[in-house]
Amino acid sequence: MCQLLGMNCNTPTDATFSFTGFTQRGGRTADHVDGWGVAFFEGAGLRHFVDHLPAAESPVAELIRKYPIKSCNVIAHIRKATQGAVNLQNCHPFVRELWGRYWVFAHNGNLENYAPRLHANFHPVGTTDSERAFCWLMQELAKSHASVPSVEELTITLRELVPQISRHGTFNFLLSNGEALWAHASTHLFYLERGFPFASAELADEDLTVDFAAQTSPADRVTVVVTAPLTKNETWTAFQPHELIAFVDGRAIRA
Amino acid sequence: MCQLLGMNCNTPTDATFSFTGFTQRGGRTADHVDGWGVAFFEGAGLRHFVDHLPAAESPVAELIRKYPIKSCNVIAHIRKATQGAVNLQNCHPFVRELWGRYWVFAHNGNLENYAPRLHANFHPVGTTDSERAFCWLMQELAKSHASVPSVEELTITLRELVPQISRHGTFNFLLSNGEALWAHASTHLFYLERGFPFASAELADEDLTVDFAAQTSPADRVTVVVTAPLTKNETWTAFQPHELIAFVDGRAIRA
Known part of the structure; x- marks a missing residue:
């Protein structure tokens, strides 16, 4: 299995605090050592980092723990391989372009005997069940809408599509197009909204506390989604x- | 205008020497300060780094100058904006997936009044002439072949397609699918094949010399393609x- 971390904010925010705790699970506080990745939207643009080294040891992860990249939508993943070899093309998150936007996807879980019909324009580069599921989702979204729909419409379409995948197994995932972050849980997923008044937070995986009150303005709002608090x-x-x-x-849109 | 750097090898090789000299032109020895990017294939997988900061100052570029990432196909770019704002979505190289492979593209030049008909599955995220040209190339490659063709066939198709773009202006570009590196020059592009016996090389943009003989084996072969030696x-x-x-x-395939 793997672990997921997502962040969605109303103001570009750096994820270094959450990322620092999260990447300890990539070899130090947990054994998710089969690669990792993270994607940060900056407007329509995207920074995408993947590495097959354990996140706790990777020089690229070290850079991201130290270099505050500000983003409104972040998806990170640490991998413990179930299907697919340990190599770069099997590291999440995966990225595709649709309707002139980048789409980013990461999965935790295991889909058994999952071989969807990929007859259109999205094909996996690696060999994971996860990338197959992402390609199928992109294919079906492309068929369902002629151009980029609203977040509400996309949510409705995803609610129709996701059960067709999740009946094959555990399908916890994060998906973003830079405008919204969609999160789906089959089993374990937690979220936390931080807003005014901000307080201190203490990492579970490392001896580190941050006082968000000192770093934020009253209008800021941040949601963090993660496999385990x-x-x-x-x-x-x-x-x-x-x-x-x-x-x-x-903020969660519960419509 | 911008500058291009490409590397194609028969053995995964790190590009730190060439990249170190090249990135000096992003703010130190030349004024290509409007962002930069680099993509490294590792097998079918891809590491893709872009930054809107000048390459000579970027912490991400600093990481890559120090962290030897070994690859058989590398494309790097430093930007001096002609069309499109200075932001992440306009940084080269651009990446798309076709036939279950990643494709990477970077451009130097300026295409005037270039508005190709993009009626299929590749749309630009940013606002550069370059990304439009890449999307059109991907669209036309997808129409020309049902699945991934040989390098020779792709070269023939590209020779048919490229003049339809280059009549709009300067179109020096690098393209790779991880199997080959294609390079096209309208104006300035140089290449160098390094092979046995390897010798020392002395950077033009920084006081740095490397003795490749000490780092290579006799079977190694590396080609570097660049805007200026x-x-x-x-x-x-x-x-x-x-x-x-x-x-x-x-090695250059001249067929």
């Missing part, structure tokens, strides 16, 4: 089984 | 106007 002193909300939530501007 | 003591071959060359395993 990252902090010890905050209240994380568990996703219900098969719940799909869209996050926009740091 | 990177070293002072080697003989670089200029591309002829409108010449398109495919490089495979560190």
Whole structure:
């Protein structure tokens, strides 16, 4: 299995605090050592980093822990391989372009005997069940809408498509097009909204505390989505089984 | 205008020496300060780094100058904006997936009034003439072949397609699918094949010399393609106007 980390904000925010705790699980506090990756949207643009080294040891992960990249939509993943070899093309998150936007996807879980019909314009480069699922989702989204639809419309379409994948196994995933972050839980996924008044947060995986009050303005709003809570002193909300939530501007859209 | 750097080898080789000289032109020895990017194939997988900061100052470029990433196909670019704002989505190289492979593209030049009909599955995310040209090339390659063709067939198709773009202006470009590196010159492009016996090379843009004989084995073969020669003591071959060359395993395929 793997672990997921997502962030969605109303103001570009750096993810160094969450990323620092999260990447400890890539070899130090947990054994997700089969590569890692992270993608940061900056407007329509994207920074995408993947590495087959354990996140706790990777020089690229070290750079990201130190270099504050500000983003409104971040997806990170640390891998413990179930299907597919340990190599770069099997590292999440995966990226594709659709309707002149980048789409980023990362998956935690295992889809058994999952061989969807990929007859259109999205094909996996690697050999994971996860990239197959992403390509199928992109294919079906492309068929369902002629151009980029609203977040609400996309959420409705995803609610129709996702059960067709999740019946094959565990399908916890994060998806973003830079405008929203969609998160779906089959089993384990938690989220936390941080807003005014901001307080201190204490990492569960490393001896590190940050006082967000000193780094934020009252209008800031940040949601963090993760496989297992990252902090010890905050209240994380568990996703219900098969719940799909869209996050926009740091807030859950529950419509 | 911008500058291009490409590398194609028969053995995964790190590009730190060439990249170090090249990135000096991003703010130190030349004024290509409007962002930069580099992509390294590792097998079918890809590491893709872009930054809107000048390459000579970027912390990500600093990482790559120090962290030897070994690859058989590398494309790098430093930008001096002609069309499109200075932001991440306008940084080269651009990446798309076709036939279950990643394709990487970077351009030097300026295409005037270039608005190709993009009616299929590749659309630009940013606003450069370059990304439009790449999307049109991908669209037309996808129409010309049902699945990934041989390097020779792709070269023939590219020779048909490229003049339809280059009549709009300067179109020096590098393209790779991880199997070959295609380079096309409208104006300035040089290449250099390094093979046994390897010698020392001295950077033109920084006081740095490397003895490749100490780092290579006799079977290694590396070709470097660049807008302006990177070293002072080697003989670089200029591309002829409108010449398109495919490089495979560190060697020019002139068929």
